[in-house]
Amino acid sequence: MFRFAITRLLQAVPVILVVISITFLLVHAAPGGPFSADKAVPPEVLKALEAQYNLDQPLWQQYMGYLGDVVRGDFGPSFKYPGRSVNELIASGLPATAELAFYAMLVALIIGASAGVFAAMRPNTMQDYLPMSAAMIGICMPSFLLGPLLVLIFGIHLEWVPVSGWGDAPGDKILPAITLGTGYAAYIARLSRGGMLEILSQDYIRTARAKGLSESLIITKHALRGGLIPVVAFLGPAFAGLVGGSFVVETIFQIPGLGRFYVQAAFNRDYTMILGTTIFFATLIIVFNLISDMIAIWLNPKLRQQGQGDN
Amino acid sequence: MDASIEKIDEAGSSLWQDAWVKLRKNRLAICGLVVLLLLGLVSLLTPWIAPYGYEEQNLILGASPPSAEHWLGTDIFGRDMLTRIMYGGRVSLTVGLIATAVALMIGVLWGATAGFVGGRVDAVMMRLVDILYALPFMIFIVLLMVVFGRNIFLLFFAIGAVEWLTMARIVRGQVMTLRKQEFVEAAYSLGLSQWTIIRRHIIPNTLGPVIVYTTLTIPSVMLLEAFLSFLGLGIQPPQSSWGLLISYGVETMEEFPWLLIFPGLTLSITLFALNFLGDGLRDALDPRTSKD
Numbered sequence: 323m324f325r326f327a328i329t330r331l332l333q334a335v336p337v338i339l340v341v342i343s344i345t346f347l348l349v350h351a352a353p354g355g356p357f358s359a360d361k362a363v364p365p366e367v368l369k370a371l372e373a374q375y376n377l378d379q380p381l382w383q384q385y386m387g388y389l390g391d392v393v394r395g396d397f398g399p400s401f402k403y404p405g406r407s408v409n410e411l412i413a414s415g416l417p418a419t420a421e422l423a424f425y426a427m428l429v430a431l432i433i434g435a436s437a438g439v440f441a442a443m444r445p446n447t448m449q450d451y452l453p454m455s456a457a458m459i460g461i462c463m464p465s466f467l468l469g470p471l472l473v474l475i476f477g478i479h480l481e482w483v484p485v486s487g488w489g490d491a492p493g494d495k496i497l498p499a500i501t502l503g504t505g506y507a508a509y510i511a512r513l514s515r516g517g518m519l520e521i522l523s524q525d526y527i528r529t530a531r532a533k534g535l536s537e538s539l540i541i542t543k544h545a546l547r548g549g550l551i552p553v554v555a556f557l558g559p560a561f562a563g564l565v566g567g568s569f570v571v572e573t574i575f576q577i578p579g580l581g582r583f584y585v586q587a588a589f590n591r592d593y594t595m596i597l598g599t600t601i602f603f604a605t606l607i608i609v610f611n612l613i614s615d616m617i618a619i620w621l622n623p624k625l626r627q628q629g630q631g632d633n
Numbered sequence: 634m635d636a637s638i639e640k641i642d643e644a645g646s647s648l649w650q651d652a653w654v655k656l657r658k659n660r661l662a663i664c665g666l667v668v669l670l671l672l673g674l675v676s677l678l679t680p681w682i683a684p685y686g687y688e689e690q691n692l693i694l695g696a697s698p699p700s701a702e703h704w705l706g707t708d709i710f711g712r713d714m715l716t717r718i719m720y721g722g723r724v725s726l727t728v729g730l731i732a733t734a735v736a737l738m739i740g741v742l743w744g745a746t747a748g749f750v751g752g753r754v755d756a757v758m759m760r761l762v763d764i765l766y767a768l769p770f771m772i773f774i775v776l777l778m779v780v781f782g783r784n785i786f787l788l789f790f791a792i793g794a795v796e797w798l799t800m801a802r803i804v805r806g807q808v809m810t811l812r813k814q815e816f817v818e819a820a821y822s823l824g825l826s827q828w829t830i831i832r833r834h835i836i837p838n839t840l841g842p843v844i845v846y847t848t849l850t851i852p853s854v855m856l857l858e859a860f861l862s863f864l865g866l867g868i869q870p871p872q873s874s875w876g877l878l879i880s881y882g883v884e885t886m887e888e889f890p891w892l893l894i895f896p897g898l899t900l901s902i903t904l905f906a907l908n909f910l911g912d913g914l915r916d917a918l919d920p921r922t923s924k925d
Contacts, residue, residue, distance in 0.1 A: 337764050337765075341762060345776065348776055348777070348780050349776070458905065458909075459901075461904075462901050462905045462908060463901055464856055464860065464900070464901075465901065466860060466879060466880070467897040467901065468881045469880075469881075470886055470893055471893070471894075474886055478887055561916060562771075563771075565772070565862075566770075566771025569771065569775075569864060570860065574883070584772070584775070585775070587868075588776075588778075588779045588866065589779075591779065596779065599772075600772050600776060603772055604772070
């Protein structure tokens with residue numbers, strides 16, 4: 323287990339390096355410099371600007387310089403917001419995004435896992451079909467449609483919750499969390515149903531039944547741990563998806579989070595911001611994948627041995 | 634010799650017949666298939682059957698709710714929504730199909746090569762897939778669209794380039810198991826050439842999972858396109874797609890909710906149909922894999 327963690331961590335280093343290199347090259351291959359979109363700038367001003375951001379150096383020198391900065395945790399200054407560093411921008415957007423992702427995950431796990439387990443208890447009956455059909459709707463309803471619809475119904479017509487904002491009025495975090503969480507709730511419902519069905523057909527469950535244990539005890543004490551392994555393994559990739567989904571949800575609900583900053587940076591061609599945020603997100607996602615793998619291995623003794631064997 | 638070939642053909646067709654019988658029993662999957670066929674037909678015939686011209690405006694009318702003349706209402710420029718959705722669907726479906734084809738091509742070639750060659754080549758190729766899996770793809774697509782400008786061909790490529798990974802894994806796994814099966818060994822010992830074995834045994838047997846996964850890739854590709862268009866990074870006006878129509882609809886949803894609801898409904902129904910058909914195909918063609 324420990325060795326596995328170390329090897330996976332070591333593997334993550336080249337991956338992050340690849341991410342940095344690809345992003346850096348892509349951004350620098352972009353046609354037009356970061357300042358070309360602005361009004362006509364006198365050549366000497368442009369020169370001074372380029373010197374300030376080291377753009378006059380050869381590419382490899384810029385790359386090495388940037389790499390050195392990133393290793394020290396410094397993403398450099400923002401192109402579009404003079405005087406502010408990318409680090410500051412990330413730090414100011416991160417809390418809202420992290421909170422949103424946390425609530426969304428909570429929504430997804432609670433609704434998804436209970437629906438899945440509930441459905442698996444009586445497979446191929448109404449108790450199975452209803453939650454699973456709902457899950458299908460959740461999967462086919464993209465967040466950029468669900469969000470506005472929820473706003474339309476609960477924000478505008480019923481006026482139960484604020485239409486947008488984050489932390490300004492009570493209840494304004496509910497709709498964003500539901501919007502972002504629903505799709506994942508649906509996936510988690512399907513995964514936990516599948517996992518539970520497989521576990522419930524195992525011999526040790528039959529033994530537990532034969533002992534006369536109550537169904538609820540069987541589910542909670544014996545089946546859940548194994549049945550939810552696929553869900554745990556999904557959490558890492560789900561987190562990656564949450565980050566992407568936060569782009570849309572933060573745009574719809576005007577949440578001052580990292581996702582909205584990223585989309586704005588994309589429109590503004592704020593190259594250092596794009597670079598910094600991409601690297602930051604990638605690292606975060608790799609770490610989360612690692613954590614969810616670890617938990618899955620910890621939960622499943624069979625994998626625990628395998629994990630030591632290969633990798 | 635002739636007789637033996639005939640027998641193989643018979644066995645091959647019975648697999649597909651078997652799948653068809655199973656699929657036909659799955660009512661949801663058949664519904665999905667019918668909806669998709671209808672959608673395809675409507676998209677093909679749009680220029681002839683659309684009730685109004687694509688750029689036909691009626692500024693005096695403005696945004697109007699559904700009526701006898703405009704079944705799905707009109708937008709703020711008085712353009713017929715049904716017509717807009719039909720033309721948008723052509724773009725959305727085209728992106729879905731072409732980007733999936735790109736993903737399919739890369740994925741199958743990559744996976745089949747890795748699985749067939751095996752050994753160190755396989756290890757390196759699949760490690761690369763693992764690495765790419767760990768990357769935040771949404772971000773990379775946004776990055777690509779920003780760097781290279783928003784054009785539709787790049788969109789095909791960018792989406793295809795991120796959706797091939799699972800396909801590669803599936804094909805590789807399939808090829809790996811097939812290679813070790815007795816009937817393939819038997820074919821080798823009969824002295825059949827490698828190419829014949831690939832053509833007659835490997836390809837037909839990988840086809841099932843590939844078809845299933847392709848059906849399931851199309852909806853996720855269409856979602857990605859809609860997502861990007863919604864953010865303003867995908868399809869650009871004057872072209873239109875469902876994602877773009879939804880994003881316009883969101884802007885005016887307070888006054889004119891039908892501008893959001895109809896394109897949204899169309900996209901959702903299409904995704905539904907594709908997912909149901911994909912699930913049905915999976916049950917019919919690939920009984921070993923479970924629902925997820």
